[in-house]
Amino acid sequence: MDTIYVIDFGGQYAHLIANKIRRLNIYADIKHPCVNIDALKSAKGIILSGGPNSVYDENIPKINNKLFSMNIPILGLCFGHQLIVREFGGKVKPGFKEYGTARLALLDNSTIFKGLAEHEQVWMSHGDSVAALPDHFKVIGKTKDCPYAAIYNAQRNIFGFQFHPEVTHTTHGMAMLENFANICQCRKDWTIKGYLNDIFEKIKNQVKNKKVFMLVSGGVDSTVAFTMLNKILGEDRVLGLTIDNGFCRKNEIDQVRETMSKYNFHNLLIQDHSDTFLANTAGVAEPEKKRNIIGRTFIEAADSAMKKLGLNPDQWLLGQGTIYPDTIESGGTKNAAVIKTHHNRIDMIAEMVKKGLVVEPLVQLYKDEVRELGIELGLPEEMVWRHPFPGPGLAVRALCSNGEADDISNVLNPETIKICEKQGLKISVLPIRSVGVQGDVRSYAHPAVIYGKQDWKLYENISTSITNANPEINRVVAMIGSETLPELKLKKAYLWRDRLDMLRQIDAAVMDFLEENNLIRIIWQMPTVLLPLSSNGNKESIVLRPVITRDFMTASFAQIPFALLNNLAEDILAFDFIETVFFDITHKPPGTIEWE
Ligand code: XMP
Secondary structure, three states: OOEEEEEOOOOOOHHHHHHHHHHOOOEEEEEOOOOOHHHHOOEEEEEEOOOOOOOOOOOOOOOOHHHHHOOOOEEEEOHHHHHHHHHOOOEEEEEEEEEEEEEEEEOOOOOOOOOOOOEEEEEEEEEEEEEEOOOOOEEEEEOOOOOOOEEEEOOOOEEEEOOOOOOOOOOOHHHHHHHHHHHOOOOOOOOHHHHHHHHHHHHHHHHOOOEEEEEOOOOHHHHHHHHHHHHHHOHHHEEEEEEEOOOOOOOHHHHHHHHHHHOOOOOEEEEEOHHHHHHHOOOOOOHHHHHHHHHHHHHHHHHHHHHHHOOOOOOEEEEOOOOHHHHHHOOOOOOOOOOOOOHHHOHHHHHHHHOOOEEOOOOOOOHHHHHHHHHHOOOOHHHHOOOOOOOOHHHHOEOOEOOOOOOOOOOOOHHHHHHHHHOOOEEEEOOOOEEEEEOOEEEEEEEEEEEOOOOHHHHHHHHHHHHHHOOOEEEEEEEEOOOOOOOOEEOOEOOOHHHHHHHHHHHHHHHHHHHHOOOOOOOOEOOEEEEOEEOOOOOEEEEEOOEEOOOOOOEEEOOOOHHHHHHHHHHHHOOOOEEEEEEEOOOEOOEOOOOO
16 A cells, blocks of 8 residues: 655654644554664655754664655655755754744745645744755745744755644644645555454454453543444443543533443443542652553552452453554654653553563544544543543642642743733732643643733733743643732642542532533643642642643644633632632643642
8 A cells, every 4th residue: 555654753743744644544654763764665655753852962763764765755844944054954953943834935935835825824833943954955934933933955855844734723734734645646545444343353353352441531542442342342342431530520420320221231340440640649749750650549449359250361341442643742752752651551550561461442533533433433522522531530630739839939030020010910929830841841830820810812822922931831821800919829738639629619610610611522622630739828729721632742722701610710719628710721732731
């Protein structure tokens, strides 16, 4: 089959590129940079992915240089673009860091930009930039801050983009990838149905005469995976277990019970292990540590349930609803930096995956494809369109702390303060940290908070400029529902049941708000995050984090009418344990969707 190979330099988006190419009905596969050329016989084109390194780092993945002389079209993206420049004798320099949208002026729309406008919105996420072009390359696109944003060598059919066409925020990125595929003269003969057949066969071969024991959270992924395993193997060879870990949403467990009996699954057990989860995470604040403990506790709970049921581990494999992004952000591709460890990718499970003991029918798919598949399998729309909810649940939405704050006095540069003042905004920094992703690397930095004016356009611009200009800020929030920002201090707080109950209440109120205002299908996900920040040590703070996304690899913060939002903030402030409400106005990157 005609194939476009994506060479994976560890960027967040290597798999996303392949996924996008497949959506064009063209087969795409991922390969390591030192791949043997013999393994690329069906190659019609090569895409070099982005990556977390600089091209001059000593530890960059070794590349097989023969890739450059295969005489087929090549497209380099971000790190791949810089690699092409270095390979052919140009210059790359550490320089202006850029994260977010930019306006690309197209200087030649005869080839890869065919059919596009004079200017296009593109998505940038890079640290280094090209400083001088190699011979025989010309510029075909530039932005205000990036003079070599798109380059082309006509003799060799090699293209380089500093930006990411594979993310939805590059408005016509798909058209650019399709133009590239046309330049490669690829046949469009790959289909999701064929891919599904493959997976059916693969799972049958992997499971052989064994059975599969699977943890089912009731979310979209695990429900679709469970349904699929039931179809492939039959109900008597699959057993599901839903664990109440103490981090579920309000009434979540009851809902799972109802849904599963409504859809006639008789092979699902529900057990309460919340005491164990709360005991194991007691006194832990560091997000990665929390995630690892929770992942491990899931496995221990599954083990103990299997023992109690008298299931022989030699006869049973572990089923998981892992999807592509879970493995990528956990550093699952060979070169990817760990952004966060997803609960289903902790070391213990990674070892089991290596031994072939884990069955993951969705591991190649993105959320939208999982939904498509769910519909195909006959699951109802309201189940398939549920907002995703992370495996570790509210544990990663209730931020914890030992109460000792970092020194944040010099985090903001004075220029940023001046810019905000000019726009009629006040700005401050919150004494807490959250996870983010910048230029393919994990960040763990402070949020800035702005207040004093409500204006979405202004928020959008100021948020990007604040995170670009302040290396220790990876997120910006706007305060809502109050005029003055209290002097918020970090307080000691862990995963205590009463804190989780507080968050459960607010989270339920926020989800009701989305339902009542018909926003559930417009907003893709809306984490409600509890921050241990208060002025007197008694109360806490809340962050609302609604996002619009397609693939969850990148996202924009959602803009909800201020009138509605202010009412919601008022409702939240009516809970006597909440002091301040913030609204997250950070895109992903640089902020991840979740705060941990
Ligand atoms: P981030 O926060 O990385 O989230 O932008 C991307 C998507 O992944 C979900 N997420 C998880 N899902 N286990 C999961 O099953 C996890 O450990 C986990 N962490 C994040 C997140 O809710 C969002 O949809």
